[in-house]
Amino acid sequence: GQQVMQIPQYQHVQEGEDFTTYCNSSTTLSNIQWYKQRPGGHPVFLIQLVKSGEVKKQKRLTFQFGEAKKNSSLHITATQTTDVGTYFCAGPGMADKLIFGTGTRLQVFP
Amino acid sequence: EADIYQTPRYLVIGTGKKITLECSQTMGHDKMYWYQQDPGMELHLIHYSYGVNSTEKGDLSSESTVSRIRTEHFPLTLESARPSHTSQYLCASSEPGISGNTIYFGEGSWLTVV
Numbered sequence: 769g770q771q772v773m774q775i776p777q778y779q780h781v782q783e784g785e786d787f788t789t790y791c792n793s794s795t796t797l798s799n800i801q802w803y804k805q806r807p808g809g810h811p812v813f814l815i816q817l818v819k820s821g822e823v824k825k826q827k828r829l830t831f832q833f834g835e836a837k838k839n840s841s842l843h844i845t846a847t848q849t850t851d852v853g854t855y856f857c858a859g860p861g862m863a864d865k866l867i868f869g870t871g872t873r874l875q876v877f878p
Numbered sequence: 879e880a881d882i883y884q885t886p887r888y889l890v891i892g893t894g895k896k897i898t899l900e901c902s903q904t905m906g907h908d909k910m911y912w913y914q915q916d917p918g919m920e921l922h923l924i925h926y927s928y929g930v931n932s933t934e935k936g937d938l939s940s941e942s943t944v945s946r947i948r949t950e951h952f953p954l955t956l957e958s959a960r961p962s963h964t965s966q967y968l969c970a971s972s973e974p975g976i977s978g979n980t981i982y983f984g985e986g987s988w989l990t991v992v
Binding site for chain 1: 909918919920921923926928934936937968972979980981982983984985986
């Protein structure tokens, strides 16, 4: 079946360092979404990318959708302690369900 | 933030007890979902619904059941809880996006079965 994998599984960075998580789908996606889940919280929608090669920015966060629409990345510039959490990508699967990636847990040390 | 509510937020119950986790949304969304998530781990879809009287099993097998009698209400029931059911249960609903559904999650119900 369709799989969405993310790497790395965990990432520990010093505050101020950059961070990138990569999302890879086994199938071509019509769109990709990104969610953030704070520790003890629930996932919150961040952004949706639709076009091949699309790049979107939200302050220090840069999201990219691959040319083949099978992969995506989230890059955070100069991490802050408020960036701590798990970042999930998600893409549409069969029967109109959203398939979530395995997630990348980010820890930021002050 | 979306208007989707879950109760109870935290619950500790004994093995063999019946439990219903409530989920309500006020956005009029047709699609609703239940995900199971262990702390820091992946999100596993256990049930979903396309609308009233529609319920489907998700990708992860679950002993729980759901019902959708009203658009805004999507409760999940465990007839006989076991320690293996200890987890966080996240309810969600979605609206159609440009090319896909954006999912809004409730705050979750943390279930501990002792």
